[in-house]
Amino acid sequence: MPETTVEESVRKYSTLAIPSQEQLLYGVCPHPLECGLGLTIGAGTVFPEVNFTLPPMNMTDETWPEVVAHYEQMAEQILRRAVSLGVPGIVLEFELLPPMTEKPEWGAELTAILKRHMRASHEKHKLACALRVTPTDIRDQSKPPLMRSGQAWERLKRSLELCADAGADILSIESIGGKEVHDQALMYGDFPGVVFALGVLAPRDMSWLWGQIHHICAARPGVICGGDSACGFANTAMQLAHQKMLPEVLAATVRAMSAVRSLAAFEQGAVGPSKDCAYEGPVIKAITGYPISMEGKSASCAHFSPVGNIAAAMCDLWSNESVQNVRLLSGNAPEVFTELLSYDCRLMNTAAGAGGALQMRDWMTLSDEWLSPQAAVLSPKATIRIATAIVSEDSPYRQTIAAGRAAVEIMKDGVNQQKLHLSRKEQQWLTRIDGVLESLPREGETLMHDLESQYGSLYDKAGYGLE
């Protein structure tokens, strides 16, 4: 199996940029990022990142003016509320819906509208701000998905380019390489399949895709190569665990392992801020030193999470994930969530300004840490442990296994110290995952061959550079 070589990668991480948990704080990172209109992320201040979407409606040529009107309204109201609250800066994230990526001109038109509003706010109110644009990864339209060629990839690439040209300051994506195998493996609790998807397929696609995005950004000065999210992997597991469909210990292990595929974006030139729904972000921050976006309690408009406070402990941007443009008593939901995020950030920044960032971080951590296995792997201490395990190995496959082992050890320690309480079934699954991790072959190629009859028909080998 051809491996991605050091020469092909922009960077390879073998040490931690933030080596101790005491230095792993919200709002600060070794490599702050200047972007957009006067915004610097990771230099001591946490900013809100507001994400918004349409209410239930058809998206067609006929309804397009209505779609445009929604985005005009959302931008205007979000920025107005931000100015009213005197936020020191703000990021708006425009996550394209599939039709907006299918028709790249649509996504670009909306990008330009949002940027126009942001420029006006910056000029009139000196509001520091940046626009993150996230096209949809539509490459899974065919079965098996075509990752590196075909109409879907061409449209996605065009969407990234047009959005960058239309005013995006940060490009991101929630990429789906390996998901076609991961979905099935996760549903059937087949842990070797999960490792194969996360440790072999996903990093290979990430390396290729982020190499492409890096080229797009490099050709457009001022456009930043943001970061990815294991949303389709670890957040899927998190939501299924929430619904008691999957064990929480499995979701927690998947989260830790998913950091390796998300790290591949940074190896290929991403500089952050990583995506808000990438709860693996703290591991990325510890390894790379670049700023991250996170979401938690103020993203409950979009989904449940057992990590509402702890997710903020190391963030540089604080997001609401997504909210529909529907009317609430105090205004439309996007501006309402702008206010929620603004107050969250103001409290964190005030604590930091008074020298209390570490205390604040630890309170946010302690309030969640042992109430869920998924929170247990997200503490600063656990983050350093997982990050250290990752940089200690030399291939994405072995890094993924190392991250999984670290997560299992963190949970076992929590149980042994009687801090983490697991049901009998959860404990059985933890033991099972531990056993599988110990029994996996040393090389990803061997695992791929072992699983060929099970998963070979689900993915296109050429799409992962495996032929």
Added chain:
Amino acid sequence: MAKSEELYNAILEGDAKRAHAATAEALAAGVVPMDLIAGSMVPAMDEVGRLFEAEEYFVPELLLAGRAMKSALELLRPLLAAAGEKMATRVVIGTVKGDLHDIGKNIVGSMLEGSGFEVIDLGTDVSPEKFVAAVEERNPQVICMSALLTVTMPAMKTTIDALTNAGVRTRVKVLIGGAPVTSQYAKEIGADGYSESASGAVGLVRGLIANA
């Protein structure tokens, strides 16, 4: 009624190979297919469902049991058909046009299959025309539609309208589900039912078929 403990346990433990072997052994011993279904397979899947509801089983155990059940049914289907027995209820399932999310749809499909239904999965981004064609060509009793995005929800109504316009709406029950979908929305667009969970969807299909 003849009961195969081995088949019952194999399904409960999600062991497809054992289930297949136990079925073959029972058939060789002269056990009637319908007796195997009623005596071992249905009780096993009922117990699996009970364990899932009691949070003793997660989805993986549920799906593996379904896979074991399916492997046993593979041996029985031709025999049942030859004997003129009524085949399982047929369900067509798909994620609506414009929407690529499929994990929820896959779980529902797998759970239906594990519960003995014949499932035809149309995949994701399924146009109204494809749903209509599936009804006309495959003659299902039930259609299940999934959507995860607010902007793809309206495709559920478009599909129901297309079924009506094609004159096949009365031939099928239509169920909908997905994160942004509600029972209120199901009523508004003229669906026959909505479930917020995969296990609920199985119960809903059973109920609708029983009352049809």
